[in-house]
Amino acid sequence: MPQLCSLDVPAGAELADLLFERGVELPCGGASLCGGCRVRVVEGDIAVTPDMQAVLTPQEVAAGWRLACQARARGRVTLEIEQWEGPILGDESRVAFEAREGFGIAVDLGTTTIVAQLLDFATGEVLAVRTALNPQCAHGADVMSRVQFALREPRVLTCSIRQGLAALVHDVAGDRKVSEVLLCGNTVMHHLFCGEEVEPLSHVPFETPAGGMREFIAEDLGWKLGSACRVRFLPCLGSFVGSDILAGMVALDWLARDALVALIDLGTNGEIVIGNRRGALCASTAAGPAFEAGRIGMGMRAAPGAISRVVPKDGGFECHVLGARAPRGICGSGLVDAAAAALHMGRILPTGRLANGTQELELMPPVSITQSDIRELQLAKGAIAAGLRILLERCGATLHQLDRVYLAGAFGNYVNTASARRIGLLELGPENIEPAGNTALRGTKMLLLAPSRRSALVEQIGRLTQHVSLASDPHFQDAFVDCMRF
Numbered sequence: 001m002p003q004l005c006s007l008d009v010p011a012g013a014e015l016a017d018l019l020f021e022r023g024v025e026l027p028c029g030g031a032s033l034c035g036g037c038r039v040r041v042v043e044g045d046i047a048v049t050p051d052m053q054a055v056l057t058p059q060e061v062a063a064g065w066r067l068a069c070q071a072r073a074r075g076r077v078t079l080e081i082e083q084w085e086g087p088i089l090g091d092e093s094r095v096a097f098e099a100r101e102g103f104g105i106a107v108d109l110g111t112t113t114i115v116a117q118l119l120d121f122a123t124g125e126v127l128a129v130r131t132a133l134n135p136q137c138a139h140g141a142d143v144m145s146r147v148q149f150a151l152r153e154p155r156v157l158t159c160s161i162r163q164g165l166a167a168l169v170h171d172v173a174g175d176r177k178v179s180e181v182l183l184c185g186n187t188v189m190h191h192l193f194c195g196e197e198v199e200p201l202s203h204v205p206f207e208t209p210a211g212g213m214r215e216f217i218a219e220d221l222g223w224k225l226g227s228a229c230r231v232r233f234l235p236c237l238g239s240f241v242g243s244d245i246l247a248g249m250v251a252l253d254w255l256a257r258d259a260l261v262a263l264i265d266l267g268t269n270g271e272i273v274i275g276n277r278r279g280a281l282c283a284s285t286a287a288g289p290a291f292e293a294g295r296i297g298m299g300m301r302a303a304p305g306a307i308s309r310v311v312p313k314d315g316g317f318e319c320h321v322l323g324a325r326a327p328r329g330i331c332g333s334g335l336v337d338a339a340a341a342a343l344h345m346g347r348i349l350p351t352g353r354l355a356n357g358t359q360e361l362e363l364m365p366p367v368s369i370t371q372s373d374i375r376e377l378q379l380a381k382g383a384i385a386a387g388l389r390i391l392l393e394r395c396g397a398t399l400h401q402l403d404r405v406y407l408a409g410a411f412g413n414y415v416n417t418a419s420a421r422r423i424g425l426l427e428l429g430p431e432n433i434e435p436a437g438n439t440a441l442r443g444t445k446m447l448l449l450a451p452s453r454r455s456a457l458v459e460q461i462g463r464l465t466q467h468v469s470l471a472s473d474p475h476f477q478d479a480f481v482d483c484m485r486f
């Protein structure tokens with residue numbers, strides 16, 4: 001799905017800078033080597049430079065393709081951003097439903113992407129799906145930068161997400177009369193959508209009194225879905241653990257589980273819950289953006305041209321590139337594989353240092369990973385592994401007593417579990433790790449289709465689940481340093 005971006009380039013501003021601020025990545029650092037920052041001019045004008053001609057074919061240039069890193073423009077331009085074309089994880093599974101008349105929409109409101117599904121209450125069927133990038137991405141890639149922006153510019157992000165979602169729900173509803181929209185999302189998405197104060201989330205102990213279930217009349221949000229339509233946002237579980245995890249617990253039928261299980265969302269804000277039907281502990285941990293290939297020199301989303309798989313071969317690396325394209329960057333799953341392969345070959349030491357004084361590991365020209373990329377990955381995997389260790393200690397259990405670890409979200413769906421084990425992200429056998437898809441959307445859909453049981457389910461999970469603040473745990477820092485080693 002092509003993703004468009006329209007912007008005004010004021011005098012004195014560089015288009016490349018504006019695009020970078022909006023999340024367009026520059027895989028080779030803007031050196032005009034990789035072509036990974038390609039954008040297509042749909043409206044307006046961007047001059048062709050010799051650097052662009054060296055990377056793009058004459059046919060591509062004629063079709064309007066340019067390099068974002070070299071782009072100069074004045075006035076208004078509308079661009080198709082190739083990097084943003086990657087797939088967004090939906091959920092096609094059929095779930096139990098209480099048959100009734102009418103239609104509803106389930107929404108997974110993610111920090112980066114949004115998925116909306118139109119559901120037929122009579123049949124439980126998914127009638128339509130729409131996906132989009134979160135329009136707030138223009139104001140920061142992760143939850144903390146959104147919080148900081150919201151502190152400086154109150155209401156801007158609330159308006160932007162309500163308007164962005166209006167377009168999405170109108171589109172997915174078509175001419176169907178929708179009576180309810182049910183949303184889930186992390187705590188920051190919840191607060192920004194609901195217009196709650198984000199200040200408590202900007203400092204220790206990151207506790208907010210406003211994480212409860214919220215209800216709106218659709219018309220009051222400016223959504224044209226009929227006067228009877230209600231919009232509800234599911235409640236957060238505590239601090240940065242949001243209703244995406246609560247919905248994930250519903251999707252995994254948590255209240256019927258006897259064995260000890262864990263659900264982990266491996267994102268910038270890593271969310272973890274472990275337990276069973278008798279009790280659960282949840283926590284969030286600042287993993288940084290490495291799993292989404294953020295702050296990685298040649299990192300990019302899992303889109304065409306991204307190296308997504310790496311295995312050791314004949315003393316070097318064999319790489320799989322998405323979309324049968326020339327490589328132009330590396331995504332999160334490729335990075336985990338590359339580190340695992342390099343450890344296997346002794347080219348990365350257990351401390352994380354590159355062996356033999358090397359500065360970088362060349363994977364497939366022009367893509368390589370550097371010492372600082374490895375360090376970002378260590379920070380991310382250290383935060384998750386340490387968070388899991390602390391929660392297990394609090395439960396009086398060990399990793400090997402976990403019956404199963406479910407990985408939620410896009411990265412969890414695509415990461416190679418053997419590589420995740422090799423780098424020490426999850427030191428369990430592949431038979432104990434299960435990619436669970438978009439559990440947030442599935443659980444929200446299940447709750448939307450079960451109106452008579454919804455409140456009881458949500459309340460029971462809320463009562464059962466206790467939030468643990470890792471920031472104030474005296475053992476977390478030691479565990480984190482320990483878990484950073486490979």
Ligand code: FES
Nearest residue numbers: 028030032035069
């Ligand atoms: S060519 Fe523009 S970032 Fe590589």
